[in-house]
Every structure is written in structure tokens, then in C-alpha cells.
Amino acid sequence: MRNLFLRIGSLIGFFAVALGAFAAHGLRPHLSPKHFETFETAVRYQFYHAIAILVVAVLSHFGRKGALRFAGWAFTAGVLLFSGSLYALSTRDLHHISVGWLGPITPLGGLCYLLGWGALFYSSFFHYDRVGKID
Numbered sequence: 001m002r003n004l005f006l007r008i009g010s011l012i013g014f015f016a017v018a019l020g021a022f023a024a025h026g027l028r029p030h031l032s033p034k035h036f037e038t039f040e041t042a043v044r045y046q047f048y049h050a051i052a053i054l055v056v057a058v059l060s061h062f063g064r065k066g067a068l069r070f071a072g073w074a075f076t077a078g079v080l081l082f083s084g085s086l087y088a089l090s091t092r093d094l095h096h097i098s099v100g101w102l103g104p105i106t107p108l109g110g111l112c113y114l115l116g117w118g119a120l121f122y123s124s125f126f127h128y129d130r131v132g133k134i135d
Helices: 002-030 033-059 065-090 105-123
Strands: none
Touching: 002 033, 002 065, 033 065, 033 105, 065 105
16 A cells, blocks of 8 residues: 555646646646636645645554545545546636536535545554564
8 A cells, every 4th residue: 555655646746846846837828817717726736635645654654554545545535526626627717627526526526535534534543563672
């Protein structure tokens, strides 16, 4: 599991940096300030949750896997639903595709983020062994 979430978190982080750079250097002149701010919000939340997924990967070395696995998948779903919908909504004037239906999807992504953080909190109540612990 840890390798899977290490890969997912790394890939999501990579795309957060790439999309942030693309927005700053390529999209800014083509988006209204409001839409640019929305795009930046999507990038920021994607990056935060890339780090959260990497934390899940590290903690999976030490803790019970069930809650951590749930947290990792919830964070991943949150990135896809929350950030993905914000990317599409903020650039709709450029791609001219009807994406208004994505508006209600964004809060579902936020709910996934909350579920992930809750599962991570829940996992903290279980024993985490340190490898090579010296008493």
C-alpha cells in the first residue's frame, strides 16, 4: 500500500506544480481574476493533499492499514472531484465545454477531503510501532 500511495502522492504533487506553473505563466492573461483565483485554489488544495497522501504512505509503515488506506483513497478522490471540478469550471471560457453540472461535484470533493482527514485522525488511536525502537 505504501508504494501505491507514494506513487499517487508523488504524481499528484508533480501535476500540482506543473498546473500551478502553467497557470502562472500561460493561463493568467486568459482568465478573469476570479477564475484565476479559483484555479489557484484548486492547485493549492491539490498540493496540500498530495502531501497528505505521502504522509499516509509513510504512516503505513507503522500503523494499522485500514483507516490509512481509506484516508489515502479519500484524499485521492478529493483531488479528482474538488480540484478537478475547479480546474474545469475556472477554464470553461477557454474550452467552451458545458461544465456547469460540475458545480455540485466540488463539495463532494471537499467531503472526501474531510473524510480523509477524519480517517487519518482515527488511525492515530491505533498503535504505531517505530522500526528499530530502542527502549
